[in-house]
Amino acid sequence: MAAVLPKPRRRGSAGKPGPSRALRVGRLLLVPLLASLLLLAVAGGLLRAGLPVGGGVLVGQAAAQHAALMICGFFGAVVSLERAVALKARAAFAVPLLALAGGLALLAGWPQAGALAFTAAALGFTGVNLAIVHRQAAPHTIVLLVSALAWLTGNVRLTVGLHDDAMLASWFAFLVITIAAERLEMTRLMRRRAAAQPLLVAVLCALLAGAALWSALFGVALVALALWFMSFDIARQTVRAKGLTRYMALCLLGGYAWLAVAGVAWLGLSLGWASRDAALHALGLGFIFCMVMGHAPVILPAVARIKVQFDAAFYLPLALLHASLVLRLAGPAWRPTGAVLNAMAMALFALVMVRAALRWRAMERARS
Structure with missing residues (x-):
């Protein structure tokens, strides 16, 4: 399976089928595995929020390993798959498979095997990003390499048994820095101010130092990064556009908020505030899933070769995500209800994406 998503080639002279068939088979295998992992991770999160979720031992394992399944299993596989497609090297597709294997190992009750698989995936992901930097040594590719190291x-830390806030902060830094790299790349489409890049480097250095040493610094760096995005990101301009471009900009700007x-909640943790749920889910759901909702209509066609037809329905899960997070963070009494609505927002977004893909296919058939 490590070679199921290479760049399609034409049929060879010997008449052997190219990898397009393997590409389709790979999608058929990877998509349900990713969806199942996400579904179980969400169910585990609901159980952690105090909701009576069924599923027995499997969901219990998902609850115990919720953060690892979401960040290392699901997002680790998705991000590394996107990088593998960009690199177009068959060996790179081993990385998302290792991330998925780590998630499955955790669900099976083998935490050490899962940790080792995640570490192997991260090592491979570092190698993939080194290859990308070698091919294109640009600021955003170097930042992507830093995300792999995070x-x-x-x-x-997980493998050696250091299950602490520094481990969680390093995992979140991986995703946050990945997003920062992609947004840094997009700033080339606008007039880049001279201060933008040095400021971003300083903020990311503070973020990494905070992840390793001090949660207060990590929180301050998150706030500083949000201010950097709001000051320099192209979404400030594209929000005035229409259609998909405006939708993406609104996802991004909401995510930056x-x-x-x-960041304030992470800072509060160091001051003794009861803000742990806000720190984890304002970042994991509010920021990261807003980025997912904004980028998925563009990334999905590039990675899975599934085109989507955008319409106003995309705003429904986005609005529900924001509302559910506000409710969740309103206080402990509202946390279970907010968690259910968080899950509903993600499920609704998946349905909207499927509907958009079917609409595109129907339009193409009508044209032909």
Whole structure:
């Protein structure tokens, strides 16, 4: 399976089928595995929020390993799959498979095997990003390499038994820095101010130092990064556009607001505030899932070769995500209800994406 998603080639002279068939088979295998992992991780999160979720031992394992399943298993596989498609090297597809294997091992009750698989995935992901930097040594590719090292740091801590806030912060740094790299790349489409890149480097250095040493610094760095996004990101301009471009900009700007909330909550943790749930979910749901909702209509066609037809329905799960997070963070009494609505927002987004893909296919058939 490590070679199921290479760049399609034409049929060879010997008449052997190219990898397009393997590509389709790979999608058929990877998509349900990723969906199942996400579904179980969400169910585990609901159980942690105090909701009576069925599923027995499997959901119990998902609850115990909720953060690892979401960040290392699901997002680790998705992000590394996108990088593998960009690199177009068959060996790179081993990385998302290792991330998935780590998630399955955790669900099976083998935490050490899962940790080792995640560490191997992060090592491979570091190698993939080194290859990308070698091919294109640009600021955003170097930042992507830093994100891989942050993921590796968190996974090493998991493997050696350091299950602490520094491990969680390193995992989150992996995703946050990945997003920062992608947004840094997008700033080339606008007039880049001279201060933008040095400021981002300083903020990311503070973020990494905070992840390793001090949660207060990590929180301050998250707030600073939110301010950097709001000051320099192209979404400030594209929000005036229409259609998909405006929707993406609104996802991004809303996510940046939640990033600032998460930073304040992480800072509060060091001051003794009861803000742990806000710190984790304003970042994991408010920021990261807003980024997912904004980028999925563009990334899905590039990675899975599934085109979607955008319409106003995309705003429904986005609005529900924001509302459910506000409710969740309103207080402990509202946390279970907010968690259920968080899950409903993610499920609704999946349905909207499926509907958009079917609409595109129907339009293409009508044209032909």
